[in-house]
Amino acid sequence: METRLENGTPVCLRRVTRGDEGRIREGIARMSPRSRYMRFFSGAATPPDWVIDRLLDADGDMHLAWGAIDTSQPDEPAIGAVHAFRDAEDRGCAEFSVGILDDWHGLGLGKILTATLLLEARAEGIARFSMDTLSENRSAIAFARLLGGERTSYDGSVLTYSLDVGTALERLEAAGDPPGIAAVFAAFAQM
Numbered sequence: 001m002e003t004r005l006e007n008g009t010p011v012c013l014r015r016v017t018r019g020d021e022g023r024i025r026e027g028i029a030r031m032s033p034r035s036r037y038m039r040f041f042s043g044a045a046t047p048p049d050w051v052i053d054r055l056l057d058a059d060g061d062m063h064l065a066w067g068a069i070d071t072s073q074p075d076e077p078a079i080g081a082v083h084a085f086r087d088a089e090d091r092g093c094a095e096f097s098v099g100i101l102d103d104w105h106g107l108g109l110g111k112i113l114t115a116t117l118l119l120e121a122r123a124e125g126i127a128r129f130s131m132d133t134l135s136e137n138r139s140a141i142a143f144a145r146l147l148g149g150e151r152t153s154y155d156g157s158v159l160t161y162s163l164d165v166g167t168a169l170e171r172l173e174a175a176g177d178p179p180g181i182a183a184v185f186a187a188f189a190q191m
Contacts, residue, residue, distance in 0.1 A: 001116070002071075003183035005107040010072050013116050013184070016058045016065035016081060023067070023078035024055055030077075032102050038137045039099045041158075055083065062086045064094070064124065066116045068109055079104045082117040084126065094121060096129035096163065098143075108178025110143065115172045115181050119188040122165050129163040147171055 001013040016024075028036065029045055037043040040051065058065035067081040079101050084094035096117070100110050121129070131149060133140040135157055147168035149161035173185055 001184060001187045003112060003180040005104070005109055005112075005180060006178045007107055009070060009104075009107070011079070011109070011112075011180075012069045012071050012076075013066055013113065014069070015060070016056065016067045016083075018056050020067060020078065021052065021056055023069075024052060024081070027078045027081075027099075027101055030101055031099070035099075035102050038134060038140065039097070041134060054085075055081070058083070061124070062088070064117060064120050064126075066113055066120070068113055070104075080109045080113055082113040084117055084121050084129065086126065087130075092125060092127045094126045094129055096131045108180060111172060111178060112181050112184055114143075114147070115169065115184045116188075118165050118169050118172070119184065122169065123188075123191075127165050129165060129168070131161045131163060132158050133161070135159050 002010065003013065004010055028047060031039070033043040040047055055065070057063055062085065064084040065081060068079050069076045070079045080099060082098045084096055087093045087095070098110050098114055131144055133144065135154065141159065144161040144163065147163050148171055149163045151159055152162045153160040172181060176182065
């Protein structure tokens with residue numbers, strides 16, 4: 001799918017595949033230590049190989065994953081990704097995560113990727129997302145609340161939110177922000 005960010009940057013949204021290992025490694029390395037800490041709960045410049053393997057193991061059933069590519073640059077770098085890991089015991093629920101490279105924060109990419117993942121999740125029978133975030137990650141908490149998320153647990157450093165897929169989609173579609181999100185809803189309406 002093709003769309004644009006708030007600043008007009010053209011992006012291609014597509015499913016993550018095993019062939020994306022280099023892009024994922026490069027993207028994580030380009031994140032600031034603070035962003036890596038907020039996303040992976042670790043500031044390590046390079047996550048362990050098992051983490052990379054888990055991010056690449058998108059099978060379209062137990063693991064849904066979408067990435068965004070900046071098509072305005074000749075090397076078409078990855079600039080963000082979203083993942084949903086289905087719960088083996090409750091197939092209607094999946095763990096949700098999103099990661100956006102620092103230079104693309106605030107341009108609507110997180111909302112665009114999240115809408116893409118939510119639409120695919122709904123089509124695959126996933127009704128709820130579970131989202132863990134560090135209690136200090138104010139932007140992730142605000143995003144969970146924007147999507148209608150409700151806090152379900154807190155262990156002193158990690159908050160867990162439950163998101164209803166239908167509610168989150170309604171909120172994103174009604175907001176219509178960023179404008180590029182309309183292309184995502186239109187593409188899924190044609191599938």
